[in-house]
Each structure stands twice: as structure tokens, then as C-alpha cells.
Amino acid sequence: MITQQIVLVSRPNGTPTLDNFRIENVELDLMKDDEIEVEGLFYSVDPYMRGRMNDAKSYVAPFKIDQPIEGAVVAKVTATRSGNFKIGEMVTGRLNWRHSTITNGKGLHKIDTTVAPASYYLGILGMTGLTAYFGLTDIGKPKVGETVVVSGAAGAVGMVVGQIAKIYGCHVIGIAGSDKKVKILKEEFGFDEVINYKTTKNIKEAIAFFCPKGVDVYFDNVGGEISDAVIANINFYARVVLCGQISLYNSTEVPVGPRLQPMLLTRSVLMQGFIIGNYESHFPKGMQQLVQWVKEGKLKSTETVTHGFDKLPTALLGLFNGENMGKMIVEA
Numbered sequence: 001m002i003t004q005q006i007v008l009v010s011r012p013n014g015t016p017t018l019d020n021f022r023i024e025n026v027e028l029d030l031m032k033d034d035e036i037e038v039e040g041l042f043y044s045v046d047p048y049m050r051g052r053m054n055d056a057k058s059y060v061a062p063f064k065i066d067q068p069i070e071g072a073v074v075a076k077v078t079a080t081r082s083g084n085f086k087i088g089e090m091v092t093g094r095l096n097w098r099h100s101t102i103t104n105g106k107g108l109h110k111i112d113t114t115v116a117p118a119s120y121y122l123g124i125l126g127m128t129g130l131t132a133y134f135g136l137t138d139i140g141k142p143k144v145g146e147t148v149v150v151s152g153a154a155g156a157v158g159m160v161v162g163q164i165a166k167i168y169g170c171h172v173i174g175i176a177g178s179d180k181k182v183k184i185l186k187e188e189f190g191f192d193e194v195i196n197y198k199t200t201k202n203i204k205e206a207i208a209f210f211c212p213k214g215v216d217v218y219f220d221n222v223g224g225e226i227s228d229a230v231i232a233n234i235n236f237y238a239r240v241v242l243c244g245q246i247s248l249y250n251s252t253e254v255p256v257g258p259r260l261q262p263m264l265l266t267r268s269v270l271m272q273g274f275i276i277g278n279y280e281s282h283f284p285k286g287m288q289q290l291v292q293w294v295k296e297g298k299l300k301s302t303e304t305v306t307h308g309f310d311k312l313p314t315a316l317l318g319l320f321n322g323e324n325m326g327k328m329i330v331e332a
């Protein structure tokens with residue numbers, strides 16, 4: 001059987017372009033005993049994929065040249081020689097960017113589409129929802145009445161962070177890149193205030209204005225100058241959750257910023273990075289909580305869905321231009 005796949009052609013220097021990818025036809029291997037054939041329905045594009053385009057050692061191996069990109073996918077079982085999967089079942093897990101693929105099913109989880117739409121398992125009930133939940137609750141440790149600031153607030157992780165912080169009874173300030181995002185976060189997702197970092201001249205002063213009692217928890221999705229401005233307003237015993245640094249992912253030079261250590265030291269601040277994989281053994285508990293909040297209507301989701309398997313590279317690049325509100329997804 002012939003299917004389509006998307007491979008990495010070259011490694012970007014700075015911001016990636018469509019030329020770094022190629023779409024091609026490939027003949028699938030024959031299905032062996034204990035294998036299944038799945039068809040991808042929804043594909044996740046994520047900022048961490050930019051790191052995998054580099055040939056650099058990290059917590060996850062680089063993509064290989066001329067080999068398919070790999071990422072989180074929601075797929076349907078279309079043929080099976082495995083006792084563990086039936087035709088028609090919906091699964092999620094890491095798969096190659098192929099329209100159809102043969103797999104032994106290891107690492108795939110069946111999903112319950114009666115609980116939520118299938119695509120939620122790539123976002124609010126998937127990796128980004130779990131990242132928001134564990135990063136905020138385990139490292140941020142928000143308390144009633146505290147002020148929580150989240151950057152990348154209109155993205156998949158950020159908008160869940162803001163909503164969970166509201167559930168915990170916090171005053172929540174978001175930072176996002178357009179007036180439309182500001183409006184939606186305030187009117188539909190319960191954020192108390194949102195700063196448009198692209199039109200605000202002095203973000204440090206804006207944070208001081210909206211956080212008169214200082215910042216108790218900063219959930220950092222973007223890094224760079226936005227984070228410098230937030231940390232300048234950090235409180236005694238605050239927690240800084242280092243989740244992502246997207247503003248630096250395409251940098252070709254190491255930017256120089258203020259030295260943060262004296263401020264962290266003198267205000268007894270905890271700053272901790274994390275990778276969501278650290279919490280793998282706690283995923284069932286996290287999922288249970290997220291599902292409950294979704295069912296209760298306390299957690300809402302929104303997605304930006306691009307249509308067409310061939311649009312995967314375009315959607316991935318769109319993350320770096322802020323083209324998404326909520327989780328960026330490609331429907332094949």
C-alpha cells in the first residue's frame with residue numbers, strides 16, 4: 001500500500017522554512033503478526049519539534065534527515081493482526097508523520113471519544129494539558145489569593161494554566177500576542193487581565209500595574225525579554241515555573257539579559273525547569289483531574305485546526321508566528 005509521509009530534508013539555521021520538509025509517497029511494509037495499521041486523523045504540532053530539527057543532544061533525539069518527522073497523533077485502527085486492538089478503535093501516541101502507518105502498537109493508548117472529542121487528547125487531555133496541570137500545581141503551587149502570571153497565555157499550555165490558576169482562586173494575568181487573543185482570554189477563559197506584549201511599550205510597568213501585590217507564580221512559556229519583565233516584579237517566596245522558552249528557539253546567538261540570580265536570591269524565589277515526561281508515572285491522576293474539570297465545565301478548550309496532511313509543516317511554522325489560539329492541530 002502506498003501512503004504519504006513528511007520527512008526532514010535539512011536542518012534550519014534560525015527560523016525554519018517549508019524548504020526544510022518534503023512530502024513524498026512511500027510503500028508501507030506488509031503487516032506482520034501482532035501489528036496493526038492505523039490511519040492518522042489528527043496530528044499535533046508542538047514547539048519542542050523545533051529543537052528536534054537541530055542536530056544537538058537534548059532530552060529527546062534529533063529528527064533524522066530524510067526520515068519522517070514524529071509527533072503525537074490521534075489515529076484510527078484500520079487493520080489488525082494484534083489481539084490488543086480492534087478495527088475502528090481510536091488511539092493516540094507518538095507516530096511518524098505518515099497518512100497510514102504500520103506499528104506494533106507499543107506506546108499507543110486507546111482513547112474514549114465519548115468523554116471528549118478525539119482531538120482533545122492532543123491538547124487539553126493530552127501532553128499540553130498535563131504540562132499545564134503538573135507544572136502549575138507541582139512547581140507553581142498556587143494558593144488562594146495569589147497572583148499568577150502566565151506567558152504564551154493564548155497557547156495550548158498557557159490557556160489551561162490560566163484556567164487552573166482561576167480554579168485555585170488566584171488573580172490571573174496572561175501575556176499574549178494579539179488584541180483578539182486578549183479579548184478571548186478575558187471574556188471566554190476567565191483571565192483577570194491580559195497584556196498584549198506586541199503593543200505594550202513597557203511590559204515591566206504593565207505587570208507592575210496589573211499585579212499591585214507582586215507576582216507570586218510566574219509560568220514561563222516564552223522566556224526572553226517578556227520573562228525579564230515579569231521577574232522584575234517577582235515577590236518574596238515566588239515560584240517561577242520554567243516550561244518553555246519559545247522566543248529563543250530560533251535564535252542563532254545566545255542573547256544577553258539581566259543577571260537574575262541576585263533578584264532570585266534576595267527574594268528567596270524558586271525557579272525550576274521541568275519536562276512533562278518527568279511526571280509520566282502520575283499521568284493517570286493528572287488525566288482524571290483534567291477530565292473531571294472538562295466534564296464540570298471548569299476547563300474549556302479551543303483549537304486552531306488546519307485541514308490537510310500536507311499542511312503539517314505550515315502549521316508547525318505557524319506556532320512561531322502566533323497563528324494559533326489554543327492547541328494547534330492538523331486534521332488529515
Ligand SMILES: NC(=O)c1ccc[n+]([C@@H]2O[C@H](COP(=O)([O-])OP(=O)(O)OC[C@H]3O[C@@H](n4cnc5c(N)ncnc54)[C@H](OP(=O)(O)O)[C@@H]3O)[C@@H](O)[C@H]2O)c1
Nearest residue numbers: 047155156157176177221243244245246247274275276322
Ligand atoms: N516543559 C515541557 O514539558 C513542555 C511541554 C509542552 C510545551 N512546552 C513549552 O511550552 C510552551 C508553549 O507550548 P504550546 O504547545 O502551548 O505552544 P503554543 O503556546 O500553543 O504555541 C506557541 C505560541 O507561542 C507564542 N510565541 C511564538 N513566538 C513567540 C515569541 N518570540 N515571543 C513570545 N511568544 C511567542 C505564540 O503566541 P503569541 O501570539 O502570544 O505570540 C504562539 O501561539 C513552548 O515554549 C513549549 O516548548 C514545554
